[in-house]
Amino acid sequence: MSVPxxxxxxxxxxxxxxxxVRKNIVRPIVTYNNISKSYGDLQVLKNIDLEIAxxxxxxxxxxxxxxxxTLARLLMTLEEPTSGTIEVEGEMLWHQRVNDKLxxxxxxxxxxxxxxIGMVFQHFNLFPHMTILRNVMEAPRNVLGLSKEEAKxxxxxxxxxxxxxxxxxxxxxxxxxxxxxxxAIARALVMRPKVMLFDEPTSALDPELVGEVLEVIKxxxxxxxxxxxxxxxxMDFAKDVADRILFFDQGRIIEQGPPKKIFNxxxxxxxxxxxxxxxxx
Amino acid sequence: MWFDILPSFWEGxxxxxxxxxxxxxxxxxxxxxxxxxxxxxxxxxxxxAATYVEIFRGTSLFxxxxxxxxxxxxxxxxxxxxxxxxxxLSLNAGAYGSEIVRSxxxxxxxxxxxxxxxxxxxxxxxxxxxxxxxxxxxxLPAFGNLIIELLKGTALVSLxxxxxxxxxxTVLNSSIMRPTEIFSVLLIIxxxxxxxxxxxxxxxxHRLSAGRY
Numbered sequence: 001m002s003v004p005x006x007x008x009x010x011x012x013x014x015x016x017x018x019x020x021v022r023k024n025i026v027r028p029i030v031t032y033n034n035i036s037k038s039y040g041d042l043q044v045l046k047n048i049d050l051e052i053a054x055x056x057x058x059x060x061x062x063x064x065x066x067x068x069x070t071l072a073r074l075l076m077t078l079e080e081p082t083s084g085t086i087e088v089e090g091e092m093l094w095h096q097r098v099n100d101k102l103x104x105x106x107x108x109x110x111x112x113x114x115x116x117i118g119m120v121f122q123h124f125n126l127f128p129h130m131t132i133l134r135n136v137m138e139a140p141r142n143v144l145g146l147s148k149e150e151a152k153x154x155x156x157x158x159x160x161x162x163x164x165x166x167x168x169x170x171x172x173x174x175x176x177x178x179x180x181x182x183x184a185i186a187r188a189l190v191m192r193p194k195v196m197l198f199d200e201p202t203s204a205l206d207p208e209l210v211g212e213v214l215e216v217i218k219x220x221x222x223x224x225x226x227x228x229x230x231x232x233x234x235m236d237f238a239k240d241v242a243d244r245i246l247f248f249d250q251g252r253i254i255e256q257g258p259p260k261k262i263f264n265x266x267x268x269x270x271x272x273x274x275x276x277x278x279x280x281x
Numbered sequence: 282m283w284f285d286i287l288p289s290f291w292e293g294x295x296x297x298x299x300x301x302x303x304x305x306x307x308x309x310x311x312x313x314x315x316x317x318x319x320x321x322x323x324x325x326x327x328x329x330a331a332t333y334v335e336i337f338r339g340t341s342l343f344x345x346x347x348x349x350x351x352x353x354x355x356x357x358x359x360x361x362x363x364x365x366x367x368x369x370l371s372l373n374a375g376a377y378g379s380e381i382v383r384s385x386x387x388x389x390x391x392x393x394x395x396x397x398x399x400x401x402x403x404x405x406x407x408x409x410x411x412x413x414x415x416x417x418x419x420x421l422p423a424f425g426n427l428i429i430e431l432l433k434g435t436a437l438v439s440l441x442x443x444x445x446x447x448x449x450x451t452v453l454n455s456s457i458m459r460p461t462e463i464f465s466v467l468l469i470i471x472x473x474x475x476x477x478x479x480x481x482x483x484x485x486x487h488r489l490s491a492g493r494y
Binding site: 184 | 390392393395396398399400401402403404406410411414415418
């Protein structure tokens with residue numbers, strides 16, 4: 001379904017595509033409508049409009065503190081937007097419509113919509129008191145209501161896919177950072193979300209462990225069906241995996257487009273400066 | 282002499298153990314109720330829990346015991362000695378315990394809750410599967426201390442003439458006047474009673490701390 005969208009980006013990378021046209025091609029899986037987020041006086045997101053197509057891989061790049069992580073956390077319902085709305089498959093995430101009025105969503109509503117989203121965190125956040133297998137099968141068992149056998153089967157398959165089937169009975173403390181992050185990826189994937197958020201998944205890793213995690217993410221991305229929002233400082237990785245790159249600075253999307261265009265012909269000065277810092281290394 | 286004394290010590294020991302066990306169980310429930318109460322999203326619940334905790338931490342167990350046993354009857358509530366003793370001890374320990382519960386729950390890293398939310402767990406599942414198992418391990422040493430404190434606190438009930446160990450010892454001493462022997466025995470008995478509690482907690486702690494380094 002996402003193919004037409006990708007084609008359009010590739011054919012005509014520089015032109016902004018009219019929203020109405022895009023909607024006719026494919027209904028976005030995620031829509032941010034005029035989203036702002038403030039902490040006290042500090043505004044971290046400023047009137048963000050963003051649509052993500054089903055299966056689309058979007059990479060978010062930009063300096064630290066530019067609001068990338070917040071954008072993902074709003075979608076995971078870890079933070080509440082200050083204003084604006086977010087839709088997942090056309091359904092409001094943070095709001096409910098009651099008698100034609102928008103009211104704040106309750107936990108039940110959040111629970112219902114949130115099931116479409118999964119997230120991998122910078123610091124893994126594995127459950128330290130559970131074995132690797134239990135880390136991965138606990139949510140399928142309790143949230144999806146699968147039987148113990150089904151949940152275990154799914155979890156084992158997932159762990160095989162990230163190359164950790166031999167660590168099933170280990171505890172997180174016994175794993176390396178790269179292995180922990182692969183478990184975290186399996187734990188999120190096993191829920192079969194339609195959108196996966198990766199919040200700087202390799203930033204907390206020793207340099208020599210970054211590769212194994214990126215490989216796993218690339219493999220998942222190549223399977224295609226799942227939309228991904230990747231927040232990363234790994235530019236080569238973003239170039240490889242993403243259909244579209246968003247450059248964030250000071251709470252705004254400054255520039256966006258397919259990787260080729262963003263990395264080879266950056267328009268804005270800020271993006272040029274940002275990229276030149278990476279190229280020097 | 283010992284032949285006459287030991288049976289009375291045994292009776293007192295039973296009362297002391299009973300007091301400790303009953304109070305510990307009730308205190309445990311109170312600690313969780315008040316500990317969670319203080320973290321509730323409802324202001325009224327938080328306030329209620331905080332009031333209970335502050336009153337019982339802010340006044341002495343001795344006064345609480347006397348108040349329950351001697352002042353409550355003025356309001357028409359007459360409690361048997363044992364009930365008054367258990368009530369005072371458990372309310373007091375429960376107040377301290379609730380702080381243990383509250384502080385360990387908030388000390389579980391925020392990322393744990395976030396991961397549980399990302400897996401779409403309900404608030405109760407987050408608590409039951411992710412937060413509590415980790416908090417419990419941290420609670421245990423402090424709960425161990427609390428139970429020992431509770432055991433030692435039971436000595437105060439002798440003041441409302443409940444015939445626990447300490448009461449038995451003082452009565453015996455006033456009749457045979459052998460303080461060195463009697464209070465040495467008393468000391469040893471308290472220590473021996475505390476041992477299984479200490480060991481028990483250590484055992485549970487060991488069992489629950491699987492996977493930690």
